[in-house]
Amino acid sequence: MNKQIITPFFSLLLLFVSVKGFSQERDSLNLQEIDSPINYYTQLSVGLNNPMYRDFATSPLFYSGFGLDLSAAWLKRADKRERIFEIGLGISAQSPRVPESNFIQAGGLAIFGNLRFFYQELWKLEALSNAKNNTKVGGAVITTQNIRVNTALQNNAMGLENLLNIMASAQWTRDISRTEAKQLKLWFIKPTLKPVKRDLRFLLNVGVLNFNYRPGYAYSYDSEMNGTDTNPVSWVFSNYKWSLNGFRLKTQLEYIKYLPNGNARSLSYVWEAAHAPGKHEAFQMASHRLQYTIHFHTKKR
Amino acid sequence: MKHLLLILSVLLFSSCEKMLFKKDLGSIDPLVNFDYLWNEVDQKYSYFELKNINWNQIGSTYRAMLSENSSEEELFSVLAAMLNELRDDHTNLITPFNISSYNVALTGPKNFRARTIEEFYMPNPWRTGALTHDFLSNNEVGYIRYGSFMSEFSDDQMDLVLERYKNTKGIILDLRENGGGSIFNVPKLLGRFVDSKTLVGYSITRNGSAHNEFGDKEEFYITAHDGVKYTKPVIVLIDKGSYSATTFFAVATKAFPNITLMGDATGGGGGLPNGGQLPNGWNYRFSISQLLDLNGNNYAENGVPADINEAFDWSDLTKDEILDKAIDEIVN
Numbered sequence: 001m002n003k004q005i006i007t008p009f010f011s012l013l014l015l016f017v018s019v020k021g022f023s024q025e026r027d028s029l030n031l032q033e034i035d036s037p038i039n040y041y042t043q044l045s046v047g048l049n050n051p052m053y054r055d056f057a058t059s060p061l062f063y064s065g066f067g068l069d070l071s072a073a074w075l076k077r078a079d080k081r082e083r084i085f086e087i088g089l090g091i092s093a094q095s096p097r098v099p100e101s102n103f104i105q106a107g108g109l110a111i112f113g114n115l116r117f118f119y120q121e122l123w124k125l126e127a128l129s130n131a132k133n134n135t136k137v138g139g140a141v142i143t144t145q146n147i148r149v150n151t152a153l154q155n156n157a158m159g160l161e162n163l164l165n166i167m168a169s170a171q172w173t174r175d176i177s178r179t180e181a182k183q184l185k186l187w188f189i190k191p192t193l194k195p196v197k198r199d200l201r202f203l204l205n206v207g208v209l210n211f212n213y214r215p216g217y218a219y220s221y222d223s224e225m226n227g228t229d230t231n232p233v234s235w236v237f238s239n240y241k242w243s244l245n246g247f248r249l250k251t252q253l254e255y256i257k258y259l260p261n262g263n264a265r266s267l268s269y270v271w272e273a274a275h276a277p278g279k280h281e282a283f284q285m286a287s288h289r290l291q292y293t294i295h296f297h298t299k300k301r
Numbered sequence: 302m303k304h305l306l307l308i309l310s311v312l313l314f315s316s317c318e319k320m321l322f323k324k325d326l327g328s329i330d331p332l333v334n335f336d337y338l339w340n341e342v343d344q345k346y347s348y349f350e351l352k353n354i355n356w357n358q359i360g361s362t363y364r365a366m367l368s369e370n371s372s373e374e375e376l377f378s379v380l381a382a383m384l385n386e387l388r389d390d391h392t393n394l395i396t397p398f399n400i401s402s403y404n405v406a407l408t409g410p411k412n413f414r415a416r417t418i419e420e421f422y423m424p425n426p427w428r429t430g431a432l433t434h435d436f437l438s439n440n441e442v443g444y445i446r447y448g449s450f451m452s453e454f455s456d457d458q459m460d461l462v463l464e465r466y467k468n469t470k471g472i473i474l475d476l477r478e479n480g481g482g483s484i485f486n487v488p489k490l491l492g493r494f495v496d497s498k499t500l501v502g503y504s505i506t507r508n509g510s511a512h513n514e515f516g517d518k519e520e521f522y523i524t525a526h527d528g529v530k531y532t533k534p535v536i537v538l539i540d541k542g543s544y545s546a547t548t549f550f551a552v553a554t555k556a557f558p559n560i561t562l563m564g565d566a567t568g569g570g571g572g573l574p575n576g577g578q579l580p581n582g583w584n585y586r587f588s589i590s591q592l593l594d595l596n597g598n599n600y601a602e603n604g605v606p607a608d609i610n611e612a613f614d615w616s617d618l619t620k621d622e623i624l625d626k627a628i629d630e631i632v633n
Contacts (some may be wrong), residue, residue, distance in 0.1 A: 096327075
C-alpha cells in the first residue's frame with residue numbers, strides 16, 4: 001500500500017526537478033539576477049508526509065500513516081542575513097501500530113491534521129563562511145496546532161494540542177553551482193550541461209523553550225455541557241494547560257536549482273520530532289516529509 | 302563524497318525519533334493489558350467513593366484469573382467482569398469481537414411500551430425530525446416523544462412542534478428509554494421550556510490520583526432559547542432506561558418549577574465518559590466526572606428520582622398508566 005503511494009509520488013517529484021518547467025527560462029546563466037544584495041522569494045511547496053504520533057492521554061500506541069503537506073513561505077535573503085515566514089498545512093490518514101492478534105485483529109483509523117506557523121531569522125557567521133559556503137545562525141519560532149479525529153476513542157474522538165517552540169537555528173548553504181558548460185559522454189549520447197546555479201542547504205532547528213498546550217488530568221471535554229452557550233474554542237480548551245517542557249527538533253536538507261530569471265525549484269527532506277510531556281500525559285510526534293518547492297523571485301534590491 | 306556523508310548523516314539523525322521516544326508499548330500480553338486498564342481506571346474513574354468500590358481488591362481478584370497465556374476471549378471476559386464491578390453503563394470494553402456493558406436498565410422494571418402508545422393513544426402521529434408528537438385528551442395536551450439524545454432536530458422543527466401545541470394546557474415530554482447521546486441536545490431541548498438563563502447544577506472532574514481528588518465545580522447553565530418557547534406545565538416521563546444525557550436533563554429540570562418528572566428514577570450516568578485504547582488495540586471508556594445538583598447533591602449516578610412515581614402495568618397493554626397519570630396531572 002505504502003509503495004503504491006510513494007512510487008508515483010517520487011516519480012512526479014523527480015520529473016518536476018529534472019524537466020525545464022518554466023517557460024521563461026533562458027539559456028544563459030545571469031547570476032546578477034540572483035546575486036543581488038537582497039532577494040525576495042515567495043515559496044509554494046507540496047510534499048508527501050509520513051507523520052507518526054502517540055498521545056498517552058488516550059493510547060500507548062503509535063499512530064502512523066501518509067498524507068499531504070502544503071505550505072507557503074515568504075523569504076527575504078541576503079548574503080549576511082535572511083528571514084522567512086511560513087504557513088503550512090498537513091493532513092494524513094493514520095492507523096495504530098497494533099500488535100498482531102491471535103483471534104481477531106483490532107485496528108482503527110484516525111485523521112491527523114496540523115496547521116503551523118514558522119518564523120526564522122538568521123545572521124551570517126563569517127568565521128564559518130567563504131566563497132562557497134555560507135553559514136548562518138539565529139533563532140526561530142514555530143507553533144503547531146494539531147487536530148486529530150479518532151472515533152474509536154468515544155468522547156475523546158477529537159484530540160487537540162498546540163506546540164509552541166522557540167528554537168536555536170543553524171543553516172549551512174553550500175554553493176554547488178556548475179559555472180562552466182560540461183559535456184557528458186554517455187556511450188553515443190553526448191549531452192552538454194549548461195552552467196547553472198545550485199545550492200545545497202542544511203537547516204537545523206533545536207527547541208530552546210518548548211511550550212505545549214495539553215489536556216488536564218482526565219482527558220474529557222466536560223465543559224461541553226454548556227457548549228451551546230459558549231463558543232467551541234472556549235469549551236474545548238477549558239481544561240487545557242500550558243507547560244514548558246519537552247523538546248523539539250527539525251532538520252531540512254534542500255537541493256535548490258536556480259533558473260536564469262532568478263526563480264528556483266527545490267527538493268527537500270524535512271524531519272521533525274517533538275515531545276510534549278504536558279502536565280500529566282505526554283504527546284509525541286515525528287514526521288518525515290519529501291517536499292517540492294517552487295521559489296518565485298518576486299523582488300530584488 | 303562530502304555531500305554523500307552529509308546526506309547520510311542527516312538521514313541517520315532523522316531516524317532518531319526511535320531513540321528519542323520511549324519504546325513502542327503495543328502488547329498482547331494479557332497481564333500488561335490488565336494492568337494498563339486497571340491503572341487507567343484507578344487514576345481517573347470518578348465514582349469509587351460514591352459507590353463504595355474497593356478497586357485494589359477488585360484488581361487483585363480479577364488479575365489472579367489471568368496469566369500470560371490467557372486467550373483473548375479469556376482476557377475480554379475478565380476485563381469486562383472487572384469493569385462491570387463499577388456498575389456504570391458509561392463503562393465499556395470495545396473489541397472487534399464483543400462489547401461489554403453493565404446494562405443498568407435491567408436493574409429496574411421496564412416502564413415503556415412503544416406499541417401501546419402507537420396503537421391506543423396516537424395512531425397517526427407527526428414525525429418531525431427526531432420528535433414524534435401529537436395531541437392527546439381532546440387537544441388539551443401535547444405529547445412529544447424524544448427517543449434518543451443522539452438524534453437531531455433543527456430549530457425550525459422545534460419551533461413548528463411547539464407552535465402546534467401553544468394552546469394546550471401542558472406538554473408531556475416522553476424520555477423513557479432514552480439512553481442518552483449528545484450532551485449538546487440537553488440545553489437545546491430544555492432551553493425551550495424556560496424563561497431565562499438558570500444555573501441548574503455543577504460538574505466536577507477527576508484531577509488527581511486519589512479517588513476523591515476532583516477539580517473545581519464547573520457551573521452547568523440552561524439558557525432560554527431564542528425561538529418558540531413553552532413555559533406552561535411540562536411533565537417529563539422517565540424510567541431506568543433514561544440514561545446519561547437524559548439524566549443530565551432530569552437533574553436540570555429540578556431548577557424549573559413548571560417541569561415535573563414522572564415515572565421511575567432514571568438509570569443514572571451522571572459522569573462524562575473518557576475514551577481510550579489498550580496496548581493490544583482494544584478500546585474502553587469510563588466515567589471521569591460527577592454531576593451534582595444545585596445543592597451539591599450527588600444522586601445523578603444512581604438515578605434521578607421522579608417527582609411523581611408511577612409504573613407501567615404489564616397486565617393491561619392497552620393502557621400506559623404513566624402517560625395516563627401525566628395527562629390527568631395536566632388536565633385536572
